[in-house]
Amino acid sequence: MAHRCDRQSAPRDPCYRGCSPYPNTSTAGSGPTQHPSVPCCASFTEVGEPITLRPMHLLDFNAQHFSIVRSWFSSEADVVQWGGPAVSFPLSDDQLRAMVAEGETVPPGRRCWMVEHRGDIIGHAQLGHDWHHGNAVLSRVAIAPAARGSGLSRPLVTRVVDQAFRSPQIYRVELNVYSWNLPAIRSYEGIGFVREGLRRASVRVGDARWDTVIMGLLRHEWTSPARSRG
Numbered sequence: 001m002a003h004r005c006d007r008q009s010a011p012r013d014p015c016y017r018g019c020s021p022y023p024n025t026s027t028a029g030s031g032p033t034q035h036p037s038v039p040c041c042a043s044f045t046e047v048g049e050p051i052t053l054r055p056m057h058l059l060d061f062n063a064q065h066f067s068i069v070r071s072w073f074s075s076e077a078d079v080v081q082w083g084g085p086a087v088s089f090p091l092s093d094d095q096l097r098a099m100v101a102e103g104e105t106v107p108p109g110r111r112c113w114m115v116e117h118r119g120d121i122i123g124h125a126q127l128g129h130d131w132h133h134g135n136a137v138l139s140r141v142a143i144a145p146a147a148r149g150s151g152l153s154r155p156l157v158t159r160v161v162d163q164a165f166r167s168p169q170i171y172r173v174e175l176n177v178y179s180w181n182l183p184a185i186r187s188y189e190g191i192g193f194v195r196e197g198l199r200r201a202s203v204r205v206g207d208a209r210w211d212t213v214i215m216g217l218l219r220h221e222w223t224s225p226a227r228s229r230g
């Protein structure tokens, strides 16, 4: 079947040959790889069969993803912006293994995910849990550097918050974000998080001190995630 390649008009869709539209974000192992010189088409196989690409979904974070996440951060500021003051540069497999290990308790103290979108790994996020008080902490949200600026953070965060409120014990989701991190704040506000406070000059990175904004979202304030799905 003849078809027109729509790579130009849909640059964020992977092609049937496995080309990744996001450099350096290919799925490890059998996932998409870069083939920049071959023609691309987002919607059809070579014999004209339509392809169904999975929409954004969460994958359990494990050791095969460590090198992908490590590659996203190249300075102490990068790592602290993402992971908070408890994480240090360079990000190591030991630090990531410790995050995964927090999920091995019953119930899990932490859940960590990679986020796949149309065949590409495009993000990461975590939820910490205080089961006794019914609080979850949304943390370590990241969009892969090459995929930033594409509006993917809001649907990513929506899916993770949805996971939190699927547990009936969780009544509140909270987060910390640095006051200058406008794309992150905009994304959190966009799905309903409310600014609750400011911890001034609470984190030191090199010679700088960063203000931390505290944001929260309560169960009764959470509306259907379908409106934000991308």
Ligand SMILES: CC(C)(COP(=O)(O)OP(=O)(O)OC[C@H]1O[C@@H](n2cnc3c(N)ncnc32)[C@H](O)[C@@H]1OP(=O)(O)O)[C@@H](O)C(=O)NCCC(=O)NCCS
Pocket (backbone or CB within 6 Å): 081, 082, 083, 140, 141, 142, 143, 144, 147, 148, 149, 150, 151, 152, 153, 154, 176, 177, 178, 181, 182, 183, 184, 186, 187, 190
């Ligand atoms: C924060 C992060 C997840 C946001 O993802 P992104 O792909 O850059 O941002 P998006 O394209 O999804 O845009 C998010 C929102 O910010 C807005 N935005 C983007 N740049 C902006 C800027 N400089 N100022 C204000 N708003 C901005 C977008 O318009 C969008 O708003 P909308 O949903 O109302 O349209 C991503 O930049 C990232 O991974 N940063 C490094 C790690 C990090 O900071 N994590 C957050 C820890 S709390």
